[in-house]
Amino acid sequence: MKHQTRKATRHVSQNEGLIFEKSSPGKSAWRLPPLDVPEVDTQKLLGAARRTDLGPMPEVSEIEIIRHFTRLSTWNYAIDLGMYPLGSCTMKYNPRVNEVVSRLDGLANAHPYQPEKISQGALRILKTLSECLVEITGMDAITLQPAAGAHGELTGLLMVRAHLHAKGDPRKKILIPDSAHGTNPATAATAGYAVENLKSNAQGMVDVAALAAQMNEEVAALMLTNPNTLGIFEQEIHKIADLMHAKGGLLYMDGANMNALVGKVRPGDFGVDLMHLNLHKTFSTPHGGGGPGSGPVAVKRFLEPFLPKPVVVSKADGTLGFDYNRPRSVGRVRAFYGNFGMFVRALAYIFANGPDGLRQTTEDAVLNANYVRKGLESAYDLPYPTPSMHEVVFSDKLQAKKGVRTMDIAKRLIDYGFHPYTTAFPLIVPGALMIEPTESEPKEELDLFVEAMRSIAEEVDEDPQMVLAAPYSTRVSRLDEVAAARNPVLRWKPKG
């Protein structure tokens, strides 16, 4: 089946400039009715702050706007078109039921300043989702405020710091394994901690002996992703938790890979003190351009006083409300209560699946990753043969002998009709191909993917130059990423 692209073919994709370039004076998409309220004297009201020149705003008609964005959308790739195996990102299908529920009038048009007594439904959603996530993670309490994963990490470390300060034991360092998400060290630095790197062992897991040697009373917490970015479950997690706790440190879990655990094992049961979840990964809310994200942080009881405020509480009269009287709270981390639309979607997903459905989802995600692993392990180098959970990491070692690297293979994969996998991450695997199919994929799509990847491996053997010049099917081939990084042009300016 080599050198065939059974999934992709050429389709019409129309040329399109910037919307600013379409502008011509006087065009508009709307005709407003005559003013039927008294006109305000903006000059008097605003004085020098009044703007009359809005700069180069595009003046276009409605159909031009619609065509502009529709044409651009045909250049794109989406989970609704096919498999999106971008490892670590969990690009799973966003079920339509989520969208139906989130568009219900009372939810879509709720206002955050609405009085509590007419917001009881929205509050009930916050409370029910909180209870579900606490149950799934095995933790005791949660905040839904953080806007995405890294924001959740920062909120978590602020709580770690508040807790240690309250104990009179402020500490300086955060330990982070070399297989961690890049956001972890960035978060620790942002929270004012020094970062200390922790080396992985030959199995791709935390080296427990190295951790024992590096753990001391200066360390505030270990930030651990489990399963880690190699898609490997940290089998000595209990020992890791005990080592941290014995010296007064906390175990923070980056829950980005929670989709490998839901319904099977609970971080709260294996010693995690606090963790974030990515609703836009594990709980099927849109990821990437479709976001926004949502990164709730779940904690054990002793951290509960430090949760961001306000928190949802049941009041004496049986209604729900917000409690702002939280003197030990780290404060508010997000306007209002977080990305509410994502809470609605995540809860719809949880209810649509139910406990058994969520467990099945986890099993399918792990099964799919292992199916891909089995299909590709004779064609690509597998640097860590430890069993895989929800994703698998290969290296380009075999293809590199022909001068073809992971990025080249990823570019060629586009021609076969797939979104590329994640390239060159995690950093501990030189030339990584990080593949996460998620549970969304039927066997037929996985077979097409395995076939495409095997076909590319054959192409590398026979004609590496062909792979090096890919992709051929896209509007533009290789973009000059180096020039874009060295000399970014971030603003369009009118000519002349």
Place this chain on the structure above:
Amino acid sequence: MAYPSDLKYTKEHEWIKVNGKNAAVGITNHAQEQLGDIVFVDLPKVGTEITAGKPFGSIESVKAVSDVYAPISGTVTEVNSELTSAPEKINQNAHSAWMVKIAIKNPAELNGLLSAADYEKFVAEEG
């Protein structure tokens, strides 16, 4: 790739060239190969104290941002500001594109570094 024998090397892939009481520091050809096209170099200020084994700067490539570790301790006496506008010099010739020059604090620390032959062997095993 032959590694120049007048340089000493670290397992973190830096090189150091000693010149009396001073030394120049950069990253190895192997390191630049692994990083890919370098787009930004973050260097310390003249006068900064750097400590053996601790990061003193960072390099951003199209793939990742990586710390650069001090092979030995010392005080920064000169910074190669040319790299700020032309980071590709490291890709072009890593062993001549020095990042900082330092006044050596403790010459004995040099004994712990790798020779060209040892480093070449280390890279072969690691890869």
